[in-house]
Amino acid sequence: MNRGPRSDDPTSGRPVGVRRTLEQDTTTRSDGPSSLGGPWVSGVLGAIQAVVFSLAVVVVPAIAMAVAANAQLSASTSGWTAAVPVASRLWLLGHGVPLVTGIATVTIVPLGITAAAVFAVFVSARRTIVPTRSAFWSAAATYTVGTLLVAVSTGSTSGLQLTSAALGGLAVALVGLCWGLLTGPEPGPLADRAAVLAARLPQVVRDGARGAATAAAVVALLSGLLTLLWVMIGWSTVGDVLSDLRLDAASSISLGIAQLALLPNLAVFAGTWIAGPGFAVGSGTHFGPDLVTSAPLPAIPLLGALPAPSAGGGVGVWAPVLVGVAGVVGGWVASRRTEHMLWWHTVVVAGLVGTGAGVAAGTMVALASGVAGPGRLADVGASPVYLGACVAAQVGAGALLVLLVTRAEVHAALASAWRSMRSRRREGAGGERAAAGDGSPDKAGADKAGADKAGADKAGADKAGACTAPADSSAAAETAGGTPAPSRAGAPSTSGTVSEPGSASKTTATSSVPKASGASTTATPSDDAQRASDDV
Structure with a gap:
């Protein structure tokens, strides 16, 4: 079986020392603390590391300041160990634990200490803790217990202080762990699980x-x-x-x-x-x-x-x-x-x-x-x-x-x-117009009927004028010539002239309306003779 070039082969593409170092580092990172008993062990160790690191950020400067102050005093009244409980109480104050003093109970939280604690948990989650659910919860529980232990060791044992320590420690742990485990460059199964829950x-x-x-x-x-x-x-x-x-x-x-x-x-x-x-x-x-x-x-x-x-x-x-x-x-x-x-x-x-x-x-x-x-x-x-x-x-x-x-x-x-x-x-405007024009069809029909009747009357008047025109002309000729024009049978009009001696003649023309029976009026010979005698 060909296993490739040996690690000490001079023809190998990678130096022996570098290759061994990389293999050793890979093995160390893959095994890690979880090889001691499971992924939850990495959570416990990472939480302890975070507690120590964040506490040191506050305690170490306090110790340094106490030592410097004691060195300048001619008679030291307190050693550097007195600074540790004070700094620990300030660390607890950063986790929301009230600081009880002789003159007041300080409740304002120094957010700078809180930020340092969250950052410590974040770094430990990235470097030490395996991104699994068991490691996540074991780390959160361990950090909370560590906060309670610090509270008990500094004398902050009232019910309010212990409750604040538990809640504050848990909140800091959850924020730091979520930040470190869910936003890493290589998200593990915990990040996948969180993505599935978010997708729901x-x-x-x-x-x-x-x-x-x-x-x-x-x-x-x-x-x-x-x-x-x-x-x-x-x-x-x-x-x-x-x-x-x-x-x-x-x-x-x-x-x-x-x-x-x-x-x-x-x-x-x-x-x-x-x-x-x-x-x-x-x-x-x-x-x-x-x-x-x-x-x-x-x-x-x-x-x-x-x-x-x-x-x-x-x-x-x-x-x-x-x-x-x-x-x-x-x-x-x-x-x-x-x-x-x-x-x-x-x-x-x-x-x-x-x-x-x-x-x-x-x-x-x-x-x-x-x-x-x-x-x-x-x-x-x-x-x-x-x-x-x-x-x-x-x-x-x-x-x-x-x-x-x-x-x-x-x-x-x-x-x-x-x-x-x-x-x-638009529909509302149309409805208003329809309501305003109710009954207009009947009115229009009545107007049309009246117009038709007026047209019929006008046609009748024109016809009547056409029938009376010959009679008028006959009367005019009789007046001018002295001899009446003979009337035609069925003519609807008669004319007569009355003349008196020594006076102007007066002519009267009348138009007769046809009788209801439809008979027409005609002139007789006796009438013509009478008119002739009258004229003489």
Whole structure:
């Protein structure tokens, strides 16, 4: 059997050392931790790695700052071990566990620590965890248990703290695992299973979710850009606060790291400013596009980047239009992958895009807001419900606008509705004309009968005039010549002339109407003799 060139064959196309290294790496990646007992083992090991890594991000800088501070003190009152419980409580605060102090219970979540924990789970999922369901759930359970163990070890054992630790740890694990296992370059069976489940959802729901994620990402990008603009404008104020604190190098670094943990919170507050409702940093304050009401704030350099009172009003009142633009982008993304859609689906998709973006914005505001300290700092942030409703309305309006403009199904439905409306209008006008002309056929028939009767009368009159014309001419000849014209039998007229001596003769002509019996009047010889004697 020909097995090909040996690994030590000088004619082999690959060097011996490189070939052995590649084979060893491939074997290691294919076996991995799952060879110890199954894919679920990789989930357990990956979750432990994520807990340690994210906890070290907070604890190690705290230890370094404590050591540097103790080195500058002549009499050290506490060792570096005191920084570990404090940093662990801050790590728990990043998972939503309230931090109980002697003067206040801090509930505001430093989103920078939360982001570091999610990123740690993401990296562990990509490098260690096998993309299977058993590994996924074992990793989520292990990370949740690790969060509970840290809470118990730091004394955060109240019912609210333990519940918050369990829920917060599970939420961070699920987000990081989904991000790492479902978006990898080589998706495994878990990604295939998720794709099958997503395919079972209606197309409208998938389009709405895609558009909502896009709109939320656009709002987050706008919030980050606005935060950067605020920092650049207020950089001089930040520098003044730092100079007034007179911190040493170690304290400055420690304060800088703490502010990095709260920088995402400021970005979330910038999102509330863009959406319109604004936010508060202490009781009696309001930072919004229409009005800025400030008050004395703690000496924290990051707060120097907040908008000045002169920033309220003006062009800033048009900031919510940007959220509508985010809705336009989300609606376009939701529509461009769908070839056919019912016209009313556009309304559903726009509603889902707005609702998803509003829920995401409200959740982030709920995490970034809360109690930041005693006194006036008990009111920091904004109302998540009101902010979520505003974002949902603005994003939904933008998405609906672009869907109505770009979808041919909507155009066809509008054209059909317009044609139907015009057709109904024509039918209504025709009915009104028919109602106004009721009885007109009878009237027209009567008018026609009257016209026919008038024509018959006119014809009779013309005929009568033709019959009397010879009689008139005979009378004229008798008057002129003195001799009456003989009348024809059946003539309908008689004429007579009466003459008196010494006076002008008077001629009278009459026309006789035919008798009902149809007999005609004729002149007799005796009558002619009488007329002759009269003339003599």
